[in-house]
Amino acid sequence: MISGLVTNIQGYSIHDGPGIRTVVFMKGCNLECQWCSNPECISPHPEVGLIKKLCTKCGKCAEVCPNNALEYQADKPPRIDRARCDGCGICCSACSYGALVLYGRAMNAEEIYDAINRDKMFYEASGGGVTASGGEPLLQPQLVCDLFQKCQRASIHTCIETAGCAPESALKQVLPYTDYILYDLKHLNSEKHRKYTGQPNELILYNAGIAAESGVETLFRMPLVPGINDDEQNIKESVDFLHGLGNNSLRIELMPYHRLGKGKYESLDREYPLSDVLSPESEHLESLKKAFESNGIMCTISQ
Ligand code: SF4
Ligand code: SF4
The missing domain is CATH 3.30.70.20 (Alpha-Beta Plaits)
Known part of the structure; x- marks a missing residue:
């Protein structure tokens, strides 16, 4: 059975998909977002x-x-x-x-399943389940498939939290075993996307279309970072993009930037990239929410 690298398995999450969930943080990501709060998940090595x-x-x-x-x-x-x-x-x-x-510890699907299965009663009571996060879980698609197949056999709801920067084949491999997708949209301008995450956005936007057409319930989410992606132009382009994906994609969740990952950068001897950026003001968030809603996109703000 194939193994992959997992940095953490965290129970009782209420922010990573429906209900109470256990989140499996997988190690390795091909983006390096300047606001990343999980820097320990970027490198694919322990x-x-x-x-x-x-x-x-x-x-x-x-x-x-x-x-x-x-x-x-x-x-x-x-x-x-x-x-x-x-x-x-x-x-x-x-x-x-x-x-x-x-x-980063090597684990196979059986070991991860044993860990998440301990909280099954919470999933049943809350409509929750397991969320594969990271890092980028689509960089370890076989491990996600193995885990999700086991979960589905046990009637445990499965969710993938992805930035979409992965081969189309990886997304299509995982989709049949996935009940819910959390899909990050970071910036609609490809050059700015590259500037702030290290990669352009064409593949991400293309894969977003595949997710939207798949029939798997998908929630698009935007990490909202002041001065980086909270301008009128990016909001307008995000609205247009979501409309272009069809009627099943007319909602977005805004995730206000925070500095909770700062201590992890210090633990890894890495400089914290956004030391001058503050969390967005609640009034600003509300005005962005209204901008989405007035253009036909249901919008929520995560806690
Ligand atoms: S620093 Fe720790 S993890 Fe690294 S090689 Fe030495 S004992 Fe191993
Ligand atoms: S020196 Fe510090 S990090 Fe090393 S074993 Fe002692 S307490 Fe732990």
Whole structure:
């Protein structure tokens, strides 16, 4: 059975599809959005995060690392040489204080299913289920298929949370086992999309059409980032695009930008790209919501 890399399996989510859900965060994404709140899910390889405030500077991790990737510093947390680290996770097991976290563990569909199945009673009570997120789950389509087939056999609702930047074949492979799609639209202008995410948007918009035509219930969502995609032109182009997808796609959810991922950037020794950007004001969000609604698109704002 095929394995893939999973960074986290998080239960009791109410923001990632209908009802109460367990979210499987898959590792690896081919976008690098400047506002990403899951930077640990971007690289397709295992990585170690260091939560400096939990470190007691005991030095045990540096003693056990087989690759000499950790440099002990008496007065500071250890320094990670990321070129030497192969993500074996030995240091994470050795740290008694939870200061080292391994992002990315190999799991197969059976192991993931066993983990999500523990919360089945919550799915049944709330109309929830499992959501494959990331990262980009469509970069591991066979693993998603294996997992979703098991879920569907057990009457567990399945949802994929995608940015759509993946081969058309991957999307079509996963669709027959998917009950619900959360589909991100980040910017309708391809050059700006490339500037802020590292990739143009043509493939994403093309795959959006396939999702919309598939008959699988699809909710388009837009991460709303002040100064990047909240201008009148982008809203107008988003409205036109959704109308072009047909009557089943006339709704969108706005996801206001937040800085909740900042600590994870620090744990990975990465610079936080949008340090000057603040969350959008609620009045501004309401005015954008009205702009969609007055153009025939049902709009909600996520919490
Ligand atoms: S083992 Fe944990 S607490 Fe000790 S130095 Fe390493 S990271 Fe810090
Ligand atoms: S994950 Fe392995 S190689 Fe990397 S720092 Fe820890 S012990 Fe060393």
